[in-house]
Amino acid sequence: MPKKRKNRGRHKGDKGKEPMVYCDNCGKLVPRSKAVRVTVPYSPVPGDLARELEKQGAIVPRYYVTKTYCINCAIYLGILKVRSEDERKKKAALSRAPIRRESVTAPSASKSAQTQTQTSAPSTTQGMQGSTTKS
Numbered sequence: 832m833p834k835k836r837k838n839r840g841r842h843k844g845d846k847g848k849e850p851m852v853y854c855d856n857c858g859k860l861v862p863r864s865k866a867v868r869v870t871v872p873y874s875p876v877p878g879d880l881a882r883e884l885e886k887q888g889a890i891v892p893r894y895y896v897t898k899t900y901c902i903n904c905a906i907y908l909g910i911l912k913v914r915s916e917d918e919r920k921k922k923a924a925l926s927r928a929p930i931r932r933e934s935v936t937a938p939s940a941s942k943s944a945q946t947q948t949q950t951s952a953p954s955t956t957q958g959m960q961g962s963t964t965k966s
């Protein structure tokens with residue numbers, strides 16, 4: 832029987848059973864090897880404010896949040912992309928790994944990622960601005 836993917840869309844090999852995990856976006860129960868895990872830098876301080884505070888010498892905390900998504904949500908959120916038959920045969924992990932390393936090490940890249948995540952929570956940023964101006 833022809834296979835669409837060599838690893839059947841999972842990375843468990845011939846392991847047998849494995850634990851199920853919940854998708855952080857939709858709550859779907861998916862096998863752990865099929866789920867997509869993404870580690871994203873997250874900071875409660877918005878990117879513009881964090882840059883100004885770091886110029887003044889303040890230490891802005893950065894947290895790394897690991898999210899687990901099902902395949903549907905990973906494609907919807909743009910983490911994975913639907914690939915053509917020829918592209919599916921190539922190894923995707925080799926091309927993806929350096930991109931993740933750059934986002935972790937380079938401060939400019941992580942800041943731009945923070946600004947994208949911070950736009951969703953404006954209420955907490957106002958509280959942070961008030962507390963930071965006092966100090």
Ligand SMILES: [Zn+2]
Pocket residue numbers: 854855856857858859900901902903904905
């Ligand atoms: Zn999902």
